[in-house]
Amino acid sequence: MENPVIIFGASELGRAAVEIFESNDIIVYGFLDDKEELHGQTIGELAILGHTEDDGFLKLIGKKCEAFIAVDDRPLRKGLVELIKTRRKMMPVxxxxxxxxxxxxxxxxxxxxxxxxxxxxxxxxxxxxxxxxxxxxxxxxxxxxxxxxxxxxxxxxxxxxxxxxxxxxxxxxxxxxxxxxxxxxxxxxxxxxxxxxxxxxxxxxxxxxx
Structure with a gap:
């Protein structure tokens, strides 16, 4: 994987995903999360950039970045998968x-x-x-x-x-x-x-x- 990854979900699962990507020498671009109070904060050195439906970041998926869903709530996880498949015509990595x-x-x-x-x-x-x-x-x-x-x-x-x-x-x-x-x-x-x-x-x- 050559492109950096945007992680959907700034949870503990998201933190664990960062370590997994780093174990494979893959760059993480940042997080998207729908909890507005988290926006602008950081996890380690990575910023929580905005909402999961922010088109400014979504448009990067499939071009300059890949997407990964770090949400363990299964209905929400399924919904985010559908968002990426519908809006960007691709699957999460x-x-x-x-x-x-x-x-x-x-x-x-x-x-x-x-x-x-x-x-x-x-x-x-x-x-x-x-x-x-x-x-x-x-x-x-x-x-x-x-x-x-x-x-x-x-x-x-x-x-x-x-x-x-x-x-x-x-x-x-x-x-x-x-x-x-x-x-x-x-x-x-x-x-x-x-x-x-x-x-x-x-x-x-x-x-x-x-």
Whole structure:
């Protein structure tokens, strides 16, 4: 990636994204955020430049800059993705830490946040705009849909299938072959040993509906 990156979202996730880009020697231009009280402030040496819909900065996307979405609220994240796709006809770039292990046969989509120590196994497929936190493991042939969030230290077993917009808390284990329906939520530390229906929240060891 030759162009600098504008980060949408001046949150802690945005700070982490800066470190990821810097680990890959990629320049960050600054932040856009809709909280007006943040405008003009800095994070480290980087300025919070303005609103996410500020056309003065949006027009740089795809020409002089790339875009990355650093928002973990999934509806807001999805909305910002649509903004960039609609206004700039392009997809957000990936923020993948240099200290990750991704198998050559794995497929990784667009707009991903993949933090340090993540392992993605052979033939695994990661949908677009996912957030995969530190030291998570996506084992071989597992599939993640779009907008999935995987907590730190979680393990997605081989051939598991995770639907769109699923949240998996830190330290959870999804045993091999399990299917989790879209919009489900898996509590931190849970061990999922049976399929989870769409929209269900489960917690515990073994995980049960709550």
């Amino acid at each position: 990936n923020a993948i830490h240099s200290n990750t292990e991704i198998a050559p046969s794995a497929h990784v989509g667009h707009g991903e946040f993949i933090n340090s120590g993540v392992v993605i196994g052979a033939n695994a497929r990661i949908g677009d705009h996912c957030i995969i936190h530190t030291n998570a493991t996506i084992d071989y042939s597992a599939k993640l849909g779009d907008l999935v969030q995987v907590g730190a230290g979680s393990v997605i077993g081989s051939e598991a299938e995770i639907g769109e917009n699923v949240f998996i808390g830190s330290g959870a284990t999804i045993v091999p072959g399990i299917k989790i329906g879209k919009n489900a939520r898996i509590g931190a530390g849970s061990v999922v040993v049976a399929n989870v229906e769409e929209g269900l929240t489960v917690f515990g060891n073994p995980a049960k509906a709550v």
